[in-house]
Amino acid sequence: MTTAYEISTDPARLDRTAIHAALTRMYWCEGIPRETLDKAIDHSLPFGVYTAAGAQVGFARVVTDRATFAYLCDVYVLESHRGNGLSKRLIEAITAHPDLQGLRRFSLVTRDAHTLYEQFGFSPIANPRGHMEILRPALYKRPL
Amino acid sequence: MDAYEVTSDPARIPRETVHKALLRMHSCHAPSAEVFAAAFVNSVHFAVLTARGELAAYARLITDKATFAHLCDVFVLPEHRGQHLSRKIIEAVFAHPELQSIRQLTHVDNESKPFFQHSGFASTPIQEPVLAILRPQQ
Numbered sequence: 404m405t406t407a408y409e410i411s412t413d414p415a416r417l418d419r420t421a422i423h424a425a426l427t428r429m430y431w432c433e434g435i436p437r438e439t440l441d442k443a444i445d446h447s448l449p450f451g452v453y454t455a456a457g458a459q460v461g462f463a464r465v466v467t468d469r470a471t472f473a474y475l476c477d478v479y480v481l482e483s484h485r486g487n488g489l490s491k492r493l494i495e496a497i498t499a500h501p502d503l504q505g506l507r508r509f510s511l512v513t514r515d516a517h518t519l520y521e522q523f524g525f526s527p528i529a530n531p532r533g534h535m536e537i538l539r540p541a542l543y544k545r546p547l
Numbered sequence: 548m549d550a551y552e553v554t555s556d557p558a559r560i561p562r563e564t565v566h567k568a569l570l571r572m573h574s575c576h577a578p579s580a581e582v583f584a585a586a587f588v589n590s591v592h593f594a595v596l597t598a599r600g601e602l603a604a605y606a607r608l609i610t611d612k613a614t615f616a617h618l619c620d621v622f623v624l625p626e627h628r629g630q631h632l633s634r635k636i637i638e639a640v641f642a643h644p645e646l647q648s649i650r651q652l653t654h655v656d657n658e659s660k661p662f663f664q665h666s667g668f669a670s671t672p673i674q675e676p677v678l679a680i681l682r683p684q685q
Contacts, residue, residue, distance in 0.1 A: 432614070432650070435614070439613045439614060439648050440613070440614075442611070442612055442613040442648075443611040443612070443613035443614045443615070444611075445611075446610070446611040446612045446613065447611045464611075466609060466610065466611045466615050466617070467589070467609060468585070468586040468587075468588075468589040468590050468609045469585060469586070469589050470578065470582045470583070470585035470586035470589070471578050471582060471583075471586045471609075471619075472586070472609045472617055472619065474609070474615055474617060474653075476614075476615060505582070507576065507578065508655070510617075510653075533655055533656065534653065534654075534655050535653065535654045535655070535656070535669065536651060536652060536653045536654070536669065537651070537652040537669075538650070538651050538652075538669075539649075539650050539651075540650070542648070542650045543650070
């Protein structure tokens with residue numbers, strides 16, 4: 404059990420090169436351009452997970468108006484640091500953040516981490532027909 | 548009457564009028580004035596104004612201006628309906644220079660669904676793993 408990790412919302416501490424290197428491999432934003440990610444982070448509430456030495460080993464960001472709505476995305480913990488309860492600590496820090504209280508809607512999309520999020524009160528959408536989206540899944544993938 | 552104009556300039560948008568309209572039209576979903584004032588500062592707005600600068604229609608986006616946007620608080624005031632103002636708003640959303648790299652645009656609303664389907668929205672497929680904490684009364 405290690406407790407030497409730290410979670411911070413300080414944008415100045417983010418290692419954006421490391422975050423981009425990790426996220427560009429993820430299925431949900433494969434190939435995302437660095438400048439698109441930078442702009443997204445600039446307009447989000449970011450959460451970084453760091454080792455005692457300050458290395459970025461996890462990340463998440465929340466797109467929010469800090470009053471009624473939040474969307475949680477780009478959540479990851481590097482494989483070499485999994486098994487330390489970091490994703491749980493990360494979601495704990497996010498759901499406890501003072502700017503994310505009393506929201507009308509807090510949503511996210513996940514392929515396989517339902518168990519993690521359900522611990523924090525997230526549940527599948529009751530009425531999917533009322534949810535609409537324009538989704539361009541391949542927008543960041545480079546042509547072959 | 549083609550004298551309507553769409554603006555995203557918060558200084559030109561009458562926040563209190565918007566909030567009162569939300570209370571009238573979406574009473575159970577409308578935030579308090581205080582909460583709406585906080586949300587207003589951190590949103591991108593699309594308001595349709597008359598030539599005299601009066602509010603005719605409105606929509607709000609919560610967005611990172613890069614990958615994601617959520618559209619909410621959409622309305623057209625009753626006296627301005629039938630003039631395709633909601634379409635005008637959606638066109639302005641799609642044309643906004645800061646929203647061109649958005650990968651996912653979401654919206655939740657049963658009532659305005661036929662309109663949004665015409666604008667390129669599709670219902671989230673039921674098997675899509677979307678999770679949400681929803682507090683409609685807040």
